[in-house]
Amino acid sequence: MRVLFGRVKSFAAAAALVAAAAAVPAAAPATAAAAATGTAPQVYGAWHCSDDACTWATVRDMADFDRNNHWLIDRGDGRPSVNLAVLSFVNPLTLLNGTTNSANTNGVPVGMNQAVVNYFTSHGVRVMLSIGGITYTDDWNTALAQNATLLGQKAAALASQLGVGIEIDYEQSASPNTAGLQAFIDAYRAAHPYDASGADPTARLTIDVAAGDRWLIDLDQYATAHWLTPGTPVLDYANAMVPSRQPSATDAESNWQEHLTGKANYSPAIPPLAPAKFTGSLYIAEGSKARPECTDFSSSVQNATGSWTQNAAPAGAGTTNGLLGYMFWAAERPSTRGVTTDPPNSCEGGVGAGASAYSVPVPMPALRQS
Template sequence: MRVPFGNVKSFAAAAVLVAAAAVVPAAAPAASASAAAGTPPQVYGAWQCSNDACTWATVRDMADFDQANHWLIDRGDGRPSVNLVVLSFVNPLTLLNGTTNSGNTNGVPVGMNQAVVNYFTSHGIRVMLSIGGITYTDDWNTALSQNPTLLGQKAAALASQLGVGMEIDYEQSAGPNTAGLQAFIDAYRAAHPYDASGADPTARLTIDVAAGDRWLIDLDQYATANWLTTSKPVLDYANAMVPSKQPSASGAESNWQEHLAGKSNYSPAIPPLAPAKFTGSLYIAEGSQVRPECTDFPSSVTSGTSAWTQGAAPAGAGTTTGMLGYMFWAAERPSTRGVTTTPPNSCEGGVGAGATALTVPVPMPPLRQN
């Protein structure tokens, strides 16, 4: 879960997740292989929130944007710190309605423009846009009830316009409109079919699920069973989002193991998810704290989980070892309160050093499919 604006609805959802995350296994299962023998991350990305708590409601001065975010394109030796940036967030209802106002043009935040996309792609970094976020959950529900097919078509047209992929961040914890979301995905895929090669950036379509299997349960079950299989993939992969606060290494591994194993005791059961079909997420800045994820890779949870994630074995789905990679929440200013990842808190020593230590490929290679 991510809390972009610090509003009442976000904190209420955070409280739900704190309760859901309170019961975790005492110890995470051991990794099936060492990091040396495991699979290096293929996805190593950051959600990007601009300077206004994820609204992107102003056009950025690109010199200022570079000063605030240079660490993303340069880990200190000229190589990018990440191979993916996800610009967060597009309001799904605003996109459906094609709203033009002070912060949007034809339904798209004015700050999510070609200049920002090119800033990253010119350095070999893939770009996606995230539709939703917890603040826009009600707007997802409204848009899916009104015209999910048109919403999917508009998302596909936006992907074509900017040359980007799309992420579904629909955080409806109970009774999500999966039929509407299916129609959205069908419409998007009609324009941009699944591309196993990864060559077409507009064909990249992903979804966010909870840190483990005990929140967003209905969405998790439906997505795992219908969209994230290795035999007939519809979405490229899922992101297991951050929990309410930075987990310990063992806590993170326990959450991610839930996706690997599924929940056979649920009705309907959540099937196992192939390691190659999801990433795990961690904070780089959280509240008033800059995490070691940003500044000190050797002491970070990323480092502490790296052997486990690279050696994570299939537990009922998939054939290859190792999770797909890591995502980090969030670059620049993810909330109106709290720290940012702008200088002096830029993240070359955390995310950037991790890219070197984990031999992250830039640009992103074709992703494992099984």
Template sequence: MRVPFGKVKTFAAAAVLAAAALAVPAAAAPAGAATGTPPQVYGAWQCSNDACTWATVRDMADFDHANHWLVDRGDGRPSVNLVVLSFVNPLTLLNGTTNSGNSAGVPVGMNQAVVDYFTSHGVRVMLSIGGITYTDDWNTALAQNPTLLGQKAAALASRLGVGIEIDYEQSASPDTAGLQAFIDAYRAAHPYDASGADPTARLTIDVAAGDRWLIALDQYATANWLTPANPVLDYANAMVPSKQPSAGSAESNWQEHITGKSNYSPAIPPLAPAKFTGGLYIAEGSQVRPECTDFSSSLQNATGTWTQNAAPAGAGTTTGLLGYMFWAAERPSTRGVTTTPPNSCEGGVGAGATAFGVPIPMAPLRQS
């Protein structure tokens, strides 16, 4: 399904994968890149081959065939410096459910072999808890025992050596008190780490593309968890809208976060550019997107000058968004394109990593 200002998260069975590799075209440097702040986070949400359920253990040879572009842009260097395995059901995690697709509350496909596949190439790994399909389960889990849920998320992070992303897409009356208890419990186990040296300390949250959806969550997170002076979460991801935006629309959405909404009650305060990433599609609809295969024609190229030079407007001191996140690697939906060969994304995402000079492994993040 598609949700206004949210990520696409349609779940079902996988289709047959295609073959052949994609050559990497030469990348043109974005205009203005030399005077801006290059992306520090340049990552992809990763959906496995079953539309984000991760309900089967992957054959790692097949996994590499489908996802090799993530760890090799064509010259041996990864295309991204972060992958976010999506999604863990929060209620299943809280209950420690074991069934055909989960073991002790965790999808069986999200295992150490997959994590090590990426980390062995210098790519950071996080797990996303939630997604639009699991919104009601977030509500139930937070109502039942948010502290225990936070403790279980922290233990999962410790076991796999990963960070955690909060993807709680409750648009009306989100349980921010429960989410605060979840975060407090997680931070009790893994305190905020400005150095970024501890992967388990990386805790982030997803917000809408702009400030006009997930309003209450956005307001609370910006005011309480994402302030440079007292950071609780590392950063936010401004998710993709209902369809791929134009460059101008993407920039307008992201500017809303930087400026805030003073006319709302309560107001959404400004968000430091260094405290969020902007989301773009690489798999959407039936056509292969240039964001996946052709950097010169891509939105990451078209918005590169803006994202690297976006100025603070009331919060933060440094220019430039934290980076980009791409929705989504492999098979995010049972319908539409995938990022598997011959549609792998070395020529779009990978060429962008070269043009932007993305640090791999990820360097310590700007704090203000």
């Protein structure tokens, strides 16, 4: 609960402050209800919180793991519902210190092990580990100040160990340590250079930004200007995170458009972000109820935003239309008291149906670069 509650609480506070590769069967054609001319999603993933509210503090029994998560690898016809699973979260300070205790081994949650990674990759689903989350913001600050380069090296070694990519979830809203984060990224890229082909899973390095441009402003500005430019990319892409509650389709599109347009009136200005360099995010489980994103694609926000998402035009950066795709928060148990995506709330009818409607490629292809 503390991880998800912290994230939601922070967005609510921010709003007030701102005024607010195994073979898998071929994909089926898009359904008429969701078909839209434009660029189909390439990234279609879920953050995953295990069964303990995002701590991954116990080794999972894989039979139980499959019962709770089978929908991710089988939308009902043998094809995965997603092409990416992001295991959330690794504590950056614990990773830097190489902590070993009941919940971690050498700084890594014991539940984030090879068996879980292989569960997904054996079905063509890419895996990444998310470092951070709102709960670990102070630990990000401490770790970056203590030894950002070593933290980047340890993240790179972890990626090599498990054959995964890394997501940066650093939710410091005021004066983030961008110099330290730059050193972290430089150290990671020294071990795993940028790979436009996407063939090397360890080379996938991404970052989370806010739903729009009005929170995490300094981080958003720096990342857009220095790490997400199509001509000289450093990070593969950014995820525009979920807001404090599930948005309407209009509000979701408005948030995402802020990234496309940037904020020229800010000082320093936030430059436009290429559509091919970020995903939009929606809830599948929120509070006490599963969203239509989980259970009923036809009435979901992702269905309502599908045409916009696939056709969103560059507004100063990039050359191709369409966001990179969708991310969903979050699989299994994102909070201790909220709804889970375990059966009977598994998400074949929402995320899985969307994967069919949008002809989501599994495995994930080489991503558009501009």
